[in-house]
Amino acid sequence: MDNFTFFNPTTIDFGTDKEQQIGQHLAAHGIKKVLLTYGSERIKREGLFATVTQSLAAQGIEFVECGGIVSNPVISKVREAIALARTHQVAAVLAVGGGSVLDSSKTIAAGVLHEGDVWELFSRAATIKAALPIFSVLTLAATGSEMNNGAVVTNEETKEKFAIGSVHTFPKVSIVNPALMQTVSRDYLVYSAADIIAHSIEGYFTAKVQPRFQSRLVEAVINTVIETTETLLADPADYDARAQFAWASTQALNGLTYAGTAGFSYPNHMIEHSLSALFNVPHGAGLSVIMPAWMKWYHSRNPQQFQRFATEIFGLDTAEQGIAALEKWFDKIGTPTRLSQLGITEADLPATIENVLGNAKWFGIAEIYTRDVVSTILKNAL
Amino acid sequence: MDNFTFFNPTTIDFGTDKEQQIGQHLAAHGIKKVLLTYGSERIKREGLFATVTQSLAAQGIEFVECGGIVSNPVISKVREAIALARTHQVAAVLAVGGGSVLDSSKTIAAGVLHEGDVWELFSRAATIKAALPIFSVLTLAATGSEMNNGAVVTNEETKEKFAIGSVHTFPKVSIVNPALMQTVSRDYLVYSAADIIAHSIEGYFTAKVQPRFQSRLVEAVINTVIETTETLLADPADYDARAQFAWASTQALNGLTYAGTAGFSYPNHMIEHSLSALFNVPHGAGLSVIMPAWMKWYHSRNPQQFQRFATEIFGLDTAEQGIAALEKWFDKIGTPTRLSQLGITEADLPATIENVLGNAKWFGIAEIYTRDVVSTILKNAL
Numbered sequence: 161m162d163n164f165t166f167f168n169p170t171t172i173d174f175g176t177d178k179e180q181q182i183g184q185h186l187a188a189h190g191i192k193k194v195l196l197t198y199g200s201e202r203i204k205r206e207g208l209f210a211t212v213t214q215s216l217a218a219q220g221i222e223f224v225e226c227g228g229i230v231s232n233p234v235i236s237k238v239r240e241a242i243a244l245a246r247t248h249q250v251a252a253v254l255a256v257g258g259g260s261v262l263d264s265s266k267t268i269a270a271g272v273l274h275e276g277d278v279w280e281l282f283s284r285a286a287t288i289k290a291a292l293p294i295f296s297v298l299t300l301a302a303t304g305s306e307m308n309n310g311a312v313v314t315n316e317e318t319k320e321k322f323a324i325g326s327v328h329t330f331p332k333v334s335i336v337n338p339a340l341m342q343t344v345s346r347d348y349l350v351y352s353a354a355d356i357i358a359h360s361i362e363g364y365f366t367a368k369v370q371p372r373f374q375s376r377l378v379e380a381v382i383n384t385v386i387e388t389t390e391t392l393l394a395d396p397a398d399y400d401a402r403a404q405f406a407w408a409s410t411q412a413l414n415g416l417t418y419a420g421t422a423g424f425s426y427p428n429h430m431i432e433h434s435l436s437a438l439f440n441v442p443h444g445a446g447l448s449v450i451m452p453a454w455m456k457w458y459h460s461r462n463p464q465q466f467q468r469f470a471t472e473i474f475g476l477d478t479a480e481q482g483i484a485a486l487e488k489w490f491d492k493i494g495t496p497t498r499l500s501q502l503g504i505t506e507a508d509l510p511a512t513i514e515n516v517l518g519n520a521k522w523f524g525i526a527e528i529y530t531r532d533v534v535s536t537i538l539k540n541a542l
Numbered sequence: 543m544d545n546f547t548f549f550n551p552t553t554i555d556f557g558t559d560k561e562q563q564i565g566q567h568l569a570a571h572g573i574k575k576v577l578l579t580y581g582s583e584r585i586k587r588e589g590l591f592a593t594v595t596q597s598l599a600a601q602g603i604e605f606v607e608c609g610g611i612v613s614n615p616v617i618s619k620v621r622e623a624i625a626l627a628r629t630h631q632v633a634a635v636l637a638v639g640g641g642s643v644l645d646s647s648k649t650i651a652a653g654v655l656h657e658g659d660v661w662e663l664f665s666r667a668a669t670i671k672a673a674l675p676i677f678s679v680l681t682l683a684a685t686g687s688e689m690n691n692g693a694v695v696t697n698e699e700t701k702e703k704f705a706i707g708s709v710h711t712f713p714k715v716s717i718v719n720p721a722l723m724q725t726v727s728r729d730y731l732v733y734s735a736a737d738i739i740a741h742s743i744e745g746y747f748t749a750k751v752q753p754r755f756q757s758r759l760v761e762a763v764i765n766t767v768i769e770t771t772e773t774l775l776a777d778p779a780d781y782d783a784r785a786q787f788a789w790a791s792t793q794a795l796n797g798l799t800y801a802g803t804a805g806f807s808y809p810n811h812m813i814e815h816s817l818s819a820l821f822n823v824p825h826g827a828g829l830s831v832i833m834p835a836w837m838k839w840y841h842s843r844n845p846q847q848f849q850r851f852a853t854e855i856f857g858l859d860t861a862e863q864g865i866a867a868l869e870k871w872f873d874k875i876g877t878p879t880r881l882s883q884l885g886i887t888e889a890d891l892p893a894t895i896e897n898v899l900g901n902a903k904w905f906g907i908a909e910i911y912t913r914d915v916v917s918t919i920l921k922n923a924l
Contacts, residue, residue: 161720161785163557168550174802175545338543372769373786373793376762384755403543404755407802411755416798420556420789 161371162422168415170307171333174407176399178335179208179297183215185333186252189293193222195250197241197265199229199257203299208340212256212297224248232436232443233260235267235279235315242271242278245292255296255331259303259443262296263311266329269294279315281324288326297335300344301406302352302444304359304413306334314437319515321433322522336410338402346393350495351444352409353389357382357486358428358447359412364469365455365462368423375465377417379472384408386473389493428454430523431537434515441502448495449502452487453540457533459483499541509538543753544804550797552689553715556789558781560717561590561679565597567715568634571675575604577632579623579647581611581639585681590722594638594679606630614818614825615642617649617661617697624653624660627674637678637713641685641825644678645693648711651676661697663706670708679717682726683788684734684826686741686795688716696819701897703815704904718792720784728775732877733826734791735771739764739868740810740829741794746851747837747844750805757847759799761854766790768855771875810836812905813919816897823884830877831884834869835922839915841865881923891920 173181186194194216203209216223226241245253245268255265269291271278280286298306305311309329314321344352364370364378385408391401411417418424431454432446459466459479470482490497499505504512516534520526555563568576576598585591598605608623627635627650637647651673653660662668680688687693691711696703726734746752746760767790773783793799800806813836814828841848841861852864872879881887886894898916902908 161557161782161789163560165553165555167553171547171549173547175543178545371782371786371789373762373766373790376765377759380755380758380762383758387754400543400753403802404753407543407753408755411798416793420785 161420162369164419166415166419167327168307168330170330172307172336172410173333174336176337176339178337179211179340180215182212182254182295182297182335183217183219183221186216186221186254186295187219189252189332191221191252191293193224193248193250194252194254194295195226195241195245195248195268196223196254196256197226197229197261197268198255199227199261201227203256206343208256208297208299212254223254224250229257229261229264231260232314232321232440233264235282235313238264238267238271238278238313241268245272250292252293252295255294256299258298258300259305262298262303262305262331263313265296266291266294266305266309266311267313267324270324270326270329282313282315282320282322288324288328291326291328294329294331295333296331297340299340300348300352301336301341301409302355304356304410306331306336307410307414310413312433319437320518321437336406338399338406341402341406342396346494348442349392350389350493351442351448353385353444353493354448354451354490354495355444356385356409356412358451360417361451361469362426362428363418363421363424365458365465366424366427367421369421370465371420374417374419374421375468377411381408381412381417382473386489393493425525426523427458427525427529430519430525430529431516431534433519434512435502435504438512438515439502439504439508445496445502448490449497449499449541450537452483452490452497453537455483455486456540457537499538506542509535512538543802544751546801548797548801549709550689550712552712554689554718554792555715556718558719558721560719561593561722562597564594564636564677564679564717565599565601565603568598568603568636568677569601571634571714573603573634573675575606575630575632576634576636576677577608577623577627577630577650578605578636578638579608579611579643579650580637581609581643583609585638588725590638590679590681594636605636606632611639611643611646613642614696614703614822615646617664617695620646620649620653620660620695623650627654632674634675634677637676638681640680640682641687644680644685644687644713645695647678648673648676648687648691648693649695649706652706652708652711664695664697664702664704670706670710673708673710676711676713677715678713679719679722681722682730682734683718683720683723683791684737686792688713688718689792689796692795694815701819702900703819718788720781720788723784723788724778728876730824731774732771732875733824733830735767735826735875736830736833736872736877737826738767738791738794740833742799743833744808744810745800745803745806747840747847748806748809749803751803752847753802756799756801756803757850759793763790763794763799764855768871775875807907808905809840809907809911812901812907812911813898813916815901816894817884817886820894820897821884821886821890827878827884830872831879831881831923832919834865834872834879835919837865837868838922839919881920888924891917894920
C-alpha cells in the first residue's frame with residue numbers, strides 16, 4: 161500500500177426532495193448571489209429549475225442564469241460564463257445538471273479568480289490558486305464529479321480534452337436525489353454505466369500498487385452498477401436501484417478506491433477523450449467501445465488482476481472470459497462496443513491516432529502508448 | 543435506500559513517516575499551543591513522543607502534556623485534562639495513541655468549550671456546541687475514531703459507558719502510519735480485528751434498510767480484516783497487511799458503510815459496554831464474546847442477510863454455518879468467545895443484565911432487549 165493523503169470535504173445530501181434544501185445550503189455558506197448553470201431547458205420543463213430558484217428565493221439569494229452547457233462541455237462556453245460571473249459579481253456557482261454542467265461550473269469557479277485565460281489552467285501554464293464556492297444539484301449519475309475536485313473540458317479550437325483539479329474545486333455541497341434521474345434516457349443510463357465502470361477499472365487494472373482492499377471496493381461498485389443497470393432497464397422507476405446506482409457512481413471517483421494505490425494511469429479515458437474531441441461522441445459510449453478493445457491488448461500485462469476481475473464480477477475463470485463477458489454485457493444493455501456504432505470508420509483512424517498521441521503526452525503515458533499500440537487498440541475496436 | 547447526509551471533513555495522512563508532518567498540519571490550522579494527550583509511557587520509550595514533539599517544535603508550537611489515559615477511558619481523567627487545557631489556554635488537542643486516547647481527546651476538546659460538567663454531553667443533559675480542533679497520530683487501528691466524530695467514555699462512578707458525537711468533533715487531521723502499529727501486541731491485534739468486525743456487522747445485520755451496495759462495502763472490510771489478521775499473526779512485520787488492516791479499520795466506521803441504511807442499532811456494543819464498564823475487559827475481547835452469542839439469538843430475524851454473510855465471508859451456505867465459522871475463526875486467532883475467558887461467571891450475570899438494561903434505554907432499543915432477551919444472549923456466551 162502506497163502512502164497517501166485522503167481529503168474529501170464535500171457534503172453529499174442524498175435522497176428524495178433534497179433539492180428543496182439547496183437554498184439553505186448556500187445560505188449556510190453565506191452566499192447572497194450565485195451563478196446558476198445548467199444544460200438544456202429540460203430542467204425548466206420538468207420543474208427542477210422552479211424548485212431550485214424557489215429554494216434560493218426563500219433564503220433571499222439572487223441568481224444569474226447561465227444555461228446551454230452541452231455534453232463534452234467546451235471552453236468557449238466556460239469563458240462566456242466567467243464573464244457573466246464577473247459582471248454580476250456572484251459569490252458562488254450552483255450547477256444544476258450532470259457531469260458536464262458540474263465540470264464547467266468547477267472551471268468557471270476557478271476561472272473567475274484566475275487573471276489569465278482559463279485554458280491556462282488546463283494546459284498547465286498556470287495552477288488553480290482559488291475558486292468560488294461550488295454547489296450542485298445532480299441530474300445524472302455517471303462522472304462522480306459531485307464528490308471530487310476534477311473537471312474535464314474540451315478546447316474546440318485545439319481539439320484538446322483536458323482535466324483540471326485542485327483542493328479548491330471540491331463542491332461544498334452536492335444534492336443527489338435519485339428521483340430526479342428517473343427521466344434519464346435509456347441511452348444515457350447505459351452510457352453512464354459504462355462511464356462508472358471505466359472509472360472503476362482504470363486504476364484496478366493499471367496500478368503498480370493495488371491493495372486487495374481497494375480491489376474489493378472497486379468490485380463492490382462494478383457489481384452494484386451491473387445489478388442496478390439491469391433492474392433500471394426493466395423498470396426505470398425503481399427508486400432503490402436508481403439510488404444505489406447513483407451512490408456507487410459517486411463512490412467510484414471520490415478518491416476512496418484510489419487511496420493507497422500507485423502507478424496507475426487512465427488509458428481508456430485518454431483514448432476516449434480523442435473520440436469525444438474529434439467526433440463528439442457521448443463519453444460513456446466512447447468508453448464502452450474502448451474498454452474491451454484496450455483490455456484485449458492490455459490483459460497479459462496484469463494477468464492475475466484480469467483473472468480476479470473475471471471471477472469477482474462474472475464468476476468466470478480466465479481473463480479472456482472476463483473481457484468477453486464485459487463486452488457481451490455492454491452489448492446486452494445496448495451501449496456500443498464497436499467504433500462503427502459511433503460512426504467512426506477505418507478512414508478516421510489516422511487522425512484519431514494523432515490526437516491520442518497528443519493526449520498520451522498530457523496523460524504522462526506516451527512511452528507505453530506509442531503509435532503502434534494505439535493503432536492496435538483502435539483496430540481492436542473497429 | 544434511505545435519505546442521508548454524508549459529510550466527513552477529516553484529512554487522513556496515511557503511510558510511513560507521516561507522523562513527522564504533524565507539526566506542519568497543526569501550523570496549517572494556525573495552532574500555536576496544543577494539549578498533547580497519550581496513554582502509557584510506551585510512546586516515549588519507542589521514540590514516537592520525541593518525533594511528534596520535534597515536529598511541533600520545528601513549527602514553533604508549544605505543547606502541554608497529558609499522559610496516562612487508560613483503555614476504556616474514564617471521565618475523571620477527561621475532567622483533569624479539561625482543567626489542564628483551560629489553565630494553559632491551549633488552542634487544540636493532539637491525540638497520540640489509539641481509540642481511547644482519541645475518544646478522550648474529542649471529549650476534552652468539546653468539554654473545554656462546555657460551561658457545565660462534561661458528562662452532561664454524554665447524559666444528554668446538554669449538546670456539543672463547539673470544540674477545539676482535534677488532531678491525532680494513531681498507534682492502534684481498531685475503533686475508527688481517527689475518521690469519525692464519535693467518542694465513548696466510561697463514567698466510573700455511575701458505571702455508564704456512553705458515547706457522544708457532533709459535527710465539531712471530527713479530527714481535522716489524523717496521521718495513520720501502519721509502521722507505528724507493528725509493536726501492537728498479539729492480543730490487541732486480535733481484539734482489534736473483533737472490534738472492526740463488530741463495527742461492520744451491527745448495521746449489516748440490524749438495519750431495516752440495508753442497500754446491497756452497502757453490504758458489499760462491509761464485506762470488503764470484513765474479508766480484508768480476516769485476511770490481513772492471519773497474515774499479521776504469521777508475520778507482524780508485514781507492512782502491507784498492517785496497512786490494509788488499518789485502512790479497512792478506518793473505513794469500517796467513517797460513515798460510508800452506514801450511508802443510506804436505516805433502522806439499525808448497536809446491540810453488540812450495547813452489551814459489551816456493560817462488560818467493559820463492570821469488569822474492565824478489553825473492548826474487542828468483550829465484542830468477540832458477545833457477537834456469536836448475539837448472532838445465535840438474532841439470526842432468525844434476518845435470515846437472508848445471515849445467509850449472505852455465510853456465503854460472502856466464509857463461502858458457506860447457511861446462517862448457522864456462518865455464525866459457527868466466525869466463532870471458530872475468533873477461537874483460531876485467539877480472541878475470547880466465552881465469558882469465562884474474561885473471568886465472568888454465571889454469578890455475575892444478574893448485575894450484568896441490570897447494567898445492559900440501563901444501556902438499552904440509552905441505545906433506544908429497550909423494547910427489543912428485554913431482561914429475558916439479554917439473559918438469553920449472555921447465557922449463550924457462558
